[in-house]
Amino acid sequence: xxxxxxxxxxxxxxxxxxxxxxxxxxxxxxxxxxxxxxxxxxxxxxxxxxxxxxxxxxxxxxxxxxxxxxxxxxxxxxxxxxxxxxxxxxxxxxxxxxxxxxxxxxxxxxxxxxxxxxxxxxxxxxxxxxxxxxxxxxxxxxxxxxxxxxxxxxxxxxxxxxxxxxxxxxxxxxxxxxxxxxxxxxxxxxxxxxxxxxxxxxxxxxxxxxxxxx
Numbered sequence: 437x438x439x440x441x442x443x444x445x446x447x448x449x450x451x452x453x454x455x456x457x458x459x460x461x462x463x464x465x466x467x468x469x470x471x472x473x474x475x476x477x478x479x480x481x482x483x484x485x486x487x488x489x490x491x492x493x494x495x496x497x498x499x500x501x502x503x504x505x506x507x508x509x510x511x512x513x514x515x516x517x518x519x520x521x522x523x524x525x526x527x528x529x530x531x532x533x534x535x536x537x538x539x540x541x542x543x544x545x546x547x548x549x550x551x552x553x554x555x556x557x558x559x560x561x562x563x564x565x566x567x568x569x570x571x572x573x574x575x576x577x578x579x580x581x582x583x584x585x586x587x588x589x590x591x592x593x594x595x596x597x598x599x600x601x602x603x604x605x606x607x608x609x610x611x612x613x614x615x616x617x618x619x620x621x622x623x624x625x626x627x628x629x630x631x632x633x634x635x636x637x638x639x640x641x642x643x644x645x646x647x648x649x650x
Contacts, residue, residue: 438464439468441486444476444519444597453521453600454478458585460500460520460618463593467491471506473498476541505587512569515589519596523586523604525611526550530580536606540615543606546599550606551579558584578603 438454441461448454448461461480462471469489470477476485489499491510493551506518527554529536536550549572558581568587577599578588586603590596 438481438483438486440593441470441472442481443475445472445481445595447597448519448600449479451601453523453602454506455522457565458522460502460516461593461596462503462505463517464491464508464515469503469506469510469527471499471503474500476500501561502564504561505568508565508569509572509587509589513558513572515572517590517593519588519590519593521588521600521604523600523607525607526575526580526586526594526604527583529607529611530582534627536580536610538606538610540606540609542602543609546602547578547606549576550603552582554577555584561586601632614632 440489441463444461445454445459448459449456450465453459456477456479459477460472460476461478462469467490470486470493471489473485473487487498489503491507502520505520509515509518526536533552535552538544538547538550545595553564553567555567555572557563564581568579568581572587572589577590580586580603586598586600588596590599641643
């Protein structure tokens with residue numbers, strides 16, 4: 437199992453889906469959760485970075501801060517594996533979107549739509565633990581917390597990694613398509629409001645007083 441953790445964690449880091457010390461991974465095994473430890477470096481995960489905590493209670497010394505979110509999702513969904521990542525394009529879109537609708541074929545097939553979850557303090561895991569389970573009770577397999585990062589559930593850790601990679605690629609395609617959309621031309625009234633004279637600034641209007649009749 438630890439080899440699978442290392443493979444998924446390295447893939448996430450190599451694709452830029454997490455930074456050196458961001459993100460968390462977990463797998464449910466009956467009434468136990470195997471998860472990455474606090475401050476685990478996903479680019480070079482060691483055996484000691486994968487720890488076991490119980491599913492049923494809130495104990496979990498040494499686990500990542502998001503362990504209470506992982507636990508809440510497991511207790512309220514069919515998830516067997518969870519990845520929390522920090523994909524840049526997904527986070528960027530979450531700032532202004534209520535839901536992310538992929539436009540690429542893979543995103544439409546595997547993700548369909550990605551809800552954006554807005555909380556007062558994304559670093560307050562208790563708030564995420566209250567809100568995210570209801571998202572994953574439905575047909576969603578992914579969600580993006582505004583300004584914070586993504587959560588993906590799956591049947592195993594490698595599948596969760598693939599979905600996280602798919603999510604970020606879909607968000608990148610959508611971000612670039614929005615950026616490259618042609619800007620609407622301004623109306624005639626707008627052009628009049630923004631019209632400027634051909635007189636360079638600083639020259640002013642020519643003084644014609646000497647031509648006046650005396």
